[in-house]
Amino acid sequence: MAAPNASSEGHHVILSPYRFDANELRWLPTGEAAAKVRMSKEAAKNWRLVLGNQSVALSEIRSTSMLSPNFLILELVKQGHVGLRCEDESGLKHFVAELSKRKADYERFEQYDQSSVQSYFQYYAKLANQQNMLQDGVRTSTYNRAIVENVDDFQGKLAMDLGAGSGILSFFAVQAGAEKVYAVEASSMGEVVRLLADANAFLTKKIEVINRPVETITAAELDGKVDVLVSEPIGTFLFNERMIESYLCARDRFLKPGGKMFPNAGTLCVAPFSDSLLHWEQANKNGFWKNTNFYGIDLSAAVQRCAKEHFRQPIVDYINPECLVSKAIETRFDFMTISVESLQKIEIPFDFEISQPCLVHGLAGWFDAYFEGSNQTVVLSTAPWCSGTHWYQIRFLLEVPLAVNAGQHVEGTLKMEANSLQSYYLSIFMRIKGTDISSSAPCIDLKDPEYRFYTSANSYCPPGTAQAAGQQPASPQQYQQAHFAQTQNILPGQAFAAQCETRAPWVEATAVWGAAPQRPETAPMTNGFGPRT
């Protein structure tokens, strides 16, 4: 489909090829070459319809159907550009400003790479993938508590469940006393919500399924604004999938003033970590490309590129809390107030005091989600010291680690930039405070993580967490021993390069701690949107 176009040429606004409802300034990204223009007869006097180089005042158009005394409905079925022209330039400016605001909502999925959108909804259309989320006991039970234990926010209320999936949060809302729940689901999983609701007598009349992206719903389709919005729009490192933007869009358009959001806030947490084994694993993944005689071809020219490729990948697995070498910093995002625009570029400055002499190999991250209800606050935490979830934790690696002594500070910034793959590119800059010794990770691709929990026998398994098939946790004690053997003689600010040669022996020793890696029984399913596995 062609890129959306709403350019202003003089007094013309050209809209192509979207269906367009001028009265509500509503865009439907259907790709149909037809336009629907709806506005009051009064407003229509000032507007002209432009088709190619012909234009006609809306009020003069005869081939219209009158749906109500107040609205003029015009259906155009011709191919090509369809537009409006206003005689009054200030009116046009106002129109264009409003249009741009509304356009952002309706084009949410148009702005993305379409193959990304397609695989995204295909993924969620499968029961197996909904089941994975439902069976994340920490996630589902926390949502359950947050909803059913905040009865005052649901009793007799009108609710919306954005991204209903199998419908579970809609059903919890009814259990908490909601009068009616709009279960909004863009994928064909909407059919399952209906199926399950009709199979459970207490749900059937209380659930209304809207099987479309929330961005395409109009207020007129609802009984009114809702009292409470529930959603699980959370991807890896909170923001992968960019579904929180749809959550904010639903808030702006459908939540009553003073209404509640479940969750109402999220915190992103980052802390520096030291994990030489992980770094070594990644640094050595380019081994194949060192081959100088692969069927007579020297592959080694690709070695550097291969290393960069692996360091661009965030590592998703559980983190042994002992790897963290400073207290985490938390950045709170208040879903009740933040804007979609504020999520396009996120910057997290940091200044960590390092607790022990170590190599800092990068930044570890996780998130918490808050449900601050009228009856009680419930927190869904994915921190390394909490029970594991399907989000695990995440680590962003520095290709060249920093050697830091206890008490030194590491300062810098984590930057996140939204991209058209419904995800983010991240960059990290870290410097030992008061020195010019720094390291950076310039382009990390949040959409393309390595699910190390499934690929490395060295991946950590927190107590009480079911291991992936074939996984053995590395011993934290042995790990720490080896780690400190490597790092105890580091001078303040000494660059890592000098340490490289001393690394291999103990890493080899640690590599045999676990059982030999085996393929997990079920290979992780992924659409590239985080460990929904």
Ligand SMILES: C[S@@+](CC[C@H](N)C(=O)[O-])C[C@H]1O[C@@H](n2cnc3c(N)ncnc32)[C@H](O)[C@@H]1O
């Ligand atoms: C993470 S799943 C959560 C499913 C379910 N609420 C649960 O907690 O088990 C997110 C769901 O939101 C749907 N979704 C994502 N963006 C959407 C949008 N803009 N409008 C409607 N549904 C959306 C996806 O298809 C997916 O089923």
